Amino acid sequence: MxxxxxxxxxxxxxxxxxxxxxxxxxxxxxxxxxxxxxxxxxxxxxxxxxxxxxxxxxxxxxxxxxxxxxxxxxxxxxxxxxxxxSTREEIVIGTEQTIEVVKPSGCLFPNPLEEGISFDIYSTFIEPPATLDTEMKGSDHEQGPEESQPETSTSDTDPLAGFTIEDVKSVLGQVTDDILIGIQNEINEKLQIQEEAFNARIEKLKKA
The missing domain is CATH 1.10.10 (Arc Repressor Mutant, subunit A)
Incomplete structure (x- = not known):
């Protein structure tokens, strides 16, 4: 106006x-x-x-x-x-949360992801029973104790008996170094790409 x-x-x-x-x-x-x-x-x-x-x-x-x-x-x-x-009532707002647990295996409910639980729990409660192993064990018991003795003797041998602790440490060190070098190179490449992008933006802002 x-x-x-x-x-x-x-x-x-x-x-x-x-x-x-x-x-x-x-x-x-x-x-x-x-x-x-x-x-x-x-x-x-x-x-x-x-x-x-x-x-x-x-x-x-x-x-x-x-x-x-x-x-x-x-x-x-x-x-x-x-x-x-005007007087107003104080409203207290609350939220109710419902936690859904895994139902027994007999119900129509999907099993949880293997990545979300430990291997011990998965192998004990979720992993299906190995029918082939049980059948082979049953056949071994039927053959008798004489034939099962060489198997027990071979299973008792330690596969790492010929290696020392230093050998195991050196092998693990080489493996971890190879993995870390690959990850470090990948991170450096990504950082270089981001740095170039930020530099381009800064140049645009300077020109503006």
Whole structure:
């Protein structure tokens, strides 16, 4: 509306007084309308022009102010009343969490992923029984104890008997070095790609 400084001051004072009447004095909608009419009669256009220094708004500006108050404060007056001095209950919001456990194997329920559990639990409770191994063991028992003795003797031999601790450490060190070198090279390549991308962005920002 291209208000002057005095008009802005009067307009903001008018808004503050309307909210004060509502929040502090609990003024009803009818009383607020009457109060606005009395105030606008003082600071708005007057036919008698007795107090010209207080008539800071012309007819167009006064109508625009009343229209603004109509669609903002007076249209939602009940909402402002509820906002300022209506008691509200404190709502405590809670969340209920449900944890679903694995059902027995007889139910139609998918088994958990092998990657999410340890090998001991998987081999003990989830891994299907090895039917071939049990059949071979049963046939071995039927043949007698004489034939099973050489098998037990061969199974007792340690496959790492011919190696020392230093040999095992050296082999493990070579394997880990090979793996770490490959991972380190891959990380360096990714870091180099990211560094080039950041440098390109910085150059674009410098040019901008």
């Amino acid at each position: 291209d208000f002057s400084i005095i008009q802005y001051s009067k307009f903001m004072t008018l808004l503050d007084m309307l909210l004060h009447n509502l929040r502090t004095l609990h003024m009803s909608l009818e009383d607020s309308l009457k109060w606005l009419g009395e105030v606008m009669a003082e600071i708005g256009p007057s036919q008698l022009q007795k107090n010209e220094k207080w008539n800071v708004f012309d007819i167009k500006q006064a109508k625009a102010i009343i229209d603004y108050l109509k669609i903002s404060l007076f249209q939602h007056y009940k909402l402002y009343e509820f906002l300022f001095y």
